[in-house]
Amino acid sequence: MYTLPMQEIPINTYNSPNVILELIYKLKIKDVMTTDLVTATKDTPLREIQHIMRERQVTGLPIVLGKRLIGIVSMDDIIKALDKGYINEKAQDYMTRNLIVLEDDMPISFAISYFDRFSYHRFPVLSKHKELVGMITSRDITSTLLVEINREIENLEQRTRTTSLSEEMSGEIHTYSILKHDFENAGYASTEIKKRLKSAGIAPHVIRRAAIASYELEMNLVVHSDGGELIAEYSPQTIQITARDSGPGISDVELAMTAGWSTASEWIRSLGFGAGMGLPNVKSVADDFTIESTLNGTTVVCIIELHPNQEET
Amino acid sequence: MHVQDLAALEGFKAEHSELENWEINDAYCGDLLSDVMGNAPSESVLVTIQAHKNTVAVASLAGIRALVICNNRSVPSDMLEAAKEEDISIFTTKDTQFEASCKIARALGRLDAGTD
Known part of the structure; x- marks a missing residue:
């Protein structure tokens, strides 16, 4: 389980509009992540995890020991289990243990670069005490960014309107x-x-x-x-x-x-x-x-x- | 508090009050209109004895929403007309400025005014 240094984000950081750069540095992962978590333990059978995933419409389930994250069972793991016939087995032997995680007070620019770099659809988010506090998907980022960009544009439009009115005067x-x-x-x-x-x-x-x-x-x-x-x-x-x-x-x-x-x-x-x-x-x-x-x-x-x-x- | 809460204060009589839901957040007391102009906070009520039209002009420019005219002074009709035009509420009272200010301070919950 490890975090990586900051990677490239898909816009340049030299002369992009400040508003956008400020947003992706100002917004923290904890502002964006889902905190309403469904988890399972290492003893949970894969079959049950499959049901939970379908019911809650998630594509990956964190496996925890207390508040500590020990693995993830993804949709891929489930498909493999169905294919190979061990769907009734417990999670512990088949979950992904080699995890890439984010921390909750990192700026969302980290998450954006992680999604760019890795093929995962979600990352677990840990607090500074290494406890599991949330999950983040690119959908979480998209929807929060949309709301924030909308707010910024509204401010900009307001300012332009004021300027044009005073120009009229x-x-x-x-x-x-x-x-x-x-x-x-x-x-x-x-x-x-x-x-x-x-x-x-x-x-x-x-x-x-x-x-x-x-x-x-x-x-x-x-x-x-x-x-x-x-x-x-x-x-x-x-x-x-x-x-x-x-x-x-x-x-x-x-x-x-x-x-x-x-x-x-x-x-x-x-x-x-x-x-x-x-x-x-x-x-x-x-x-x-x-x-x-x-x-x-x-x-x-x-x-x-x-x-x-x-x-x- | 709101403009309408001033009407409820004991001994205050509304001479003109229509925008009763307007918020009043602060108060100022003074008779020198230049001082009022320069120092009165906006969205406030002014406690004064200056019962003439120019007080309404100052109130309007400074963003004062209501006037309380003290010492039983009467409000001339041109002042009342101006107040209607500028959406400024006017109240009269027999109270001195001190007494009126005390009542307003209680209503604003600002008995600690000046202690910070």
Whole structure:
């Protein structure tokens, strides 16, 4: 009874799609094998083993001593026994003792290469304590791989769909006019931007970041400026939100970027604004942030990546 | 808990509540809308005294599902309209923010909040 070093698998391991290679290394034999085992002992007559095989529709039966595997009786052994007339004899003298086994925490790539190399239809699977814990057939591998590949393809399709939706959005520019102290309509532009990203299938945590940035910029225009515009520009990879106003300008930009610092009036504060968190909030959610201010007006540009981490996956 | 469980809390009155099966997993308490915007978790309930339309806009953008307006403040009609449009539920109560938060913490099973 012995295991072999890893043999060739029928796909190359240099430039095959990662998804497939990852699958055959990630999936363990214990994820795939049959654990609902029928076994016999060395004293079981071959005739009885033949009946069990027919009843359970298996083509090989492991012979055990306690939890230890000592042999296998295959369909071939049964046919030979019928042919040579020793079908009523016990298993012990006729079972296959020279066994090739797999271990349960090996990746299924081992099993695939074993099936490729040997003519057996099934391999017994042992635990690290050398106890029989399962049997594996190529059918077990095929069905589990199908399910897993299906799941992976679903993910891929989902991602492609998202990308094509955001490409559809690419090139769009929306400009929203914002009036001074127009609390009535405040939030409209941000809500529109949020809806647009949502319909393009952008991930919720990215939408939230864009919503925070656009809302803070929109409220800044309402609260502090003499009026201005909020511009949303979509590219395949980013949304750029620009807030531009025609004054009065920020006298000390560095101070304005300090959390908690605010020039808002009591009335504005009573409405829940003017906490001095606006620009710091925008900066914290932005992948790129610039601010320029003169007496003639302020321009804030904030860029947010639409598909962060995609390169990593 | 769900949105409908808020209506069952003592002294809470539903001003607008239609998506009652929506899950509420967390809560946030605050009156500074920028702070709420930046820090409130999504799928949450906001405990606040800011009874005006902009609170609904912030809730919608931050993914907050319900508002609890405290200290017996009344909800203006334009706020209610906005809430209906944005699918945000609104409850009012005589409770202070502290009292309302305690009731919500019990309902969420989050009496250990802040101890981790």
